[in-house]
Amino acid sequence: MGIVNVTPDSFSDGGRFAKPQAAVNRALQLVAEGADILDIGGESTRPYADRVSVEEELQRVLPVIESLAKQTPTPISIDTSKAAVAKAASAAGAEIINDVTGLTGDPEMLEVAFATGAGLCAMHMQGTPQTMQDDPQYDDVVPDIFSYLKKRRDALLAAGIVAARICLDPGIGFGKTHQHNFTLMAYCGRFHELGCPLLVGHSRKGFLAKLLSDKQADRTAATVGGAMALAAQGVQVLRVHDVRSVHEALLAFEASGGIDGEATLLAE
Secondary structure, eight states, X not given: OEEEEOSSOOTTTTTTTOSHHHHHHHHHHHHHHTOSEEEEESSOOSTTOOOOOHHHHXXXXXXHHHHHHHHOOSOXXXXXXXXHHHHHHHHHTOOEEEETTSSOSSTTHHHHHHHHTOEEEEEOOSSOTTTTTSOOOOSXXXXXXXXXXXXXXXXXXXXXXXXXXXXXXXXXXXXXXXXXXXXXXXTGGGGGGGSSOBEEOOTTOGGGGGGOSSTTSOOHHHHHHHHHHHHHTTOOEEEESOHHHHXXXXXXXXXXXXXXXXXXXXXX
């Protein structure tokens, strides 16, 4: 799932692909490197990011989605928590709605999700991007997030969304301490009990810097290592910046025995 940040302020690549043609070129590069899905986002969800209006978000993402839909058969995902953006993006060619609020941030999102027939990714986040890293607390992080994702899955099913359209994401870095993130990475396989494909987005995130002697390093090697740990647990969708590095590591992993099934690259 290739994620392209059409934003000026994303934590890793803010501003690099803010212009439509730059974003399209980046997306096509990611496909060439092995991305299976392209996830287009027009609003940063990094900690303390400013919100943007529906109009501004649409101006950022629609030209990119429309262009890509004409140039590649690779499925396109819209990374948004706004129903109006999801609806317009679906009409422009997006096939997946990737919502960091678990489809709870906009009261009209469930209706749009049902009407479009899109695939859905529901993520866990404690708080909002503006508050989530203030002081994240859990009784027990894995069971707590398991319970939340189970409730979101059940709510989607009750709304008429078929199970085959639902993907779940424990939300690495969204309202979690560094230790919460490492614990979730270690026990991600537990979430298979929910019966939906899993998506994990750990790429280049700050908790990985805790492992590195150079805190300013780009965290590519740490991202690849984490991706292999997730692949070993059967995580189906890996959200990464460095598609080529992770793709080549997965090829070696699978050729060396790996596990049953294949990992899909969600590239940023």
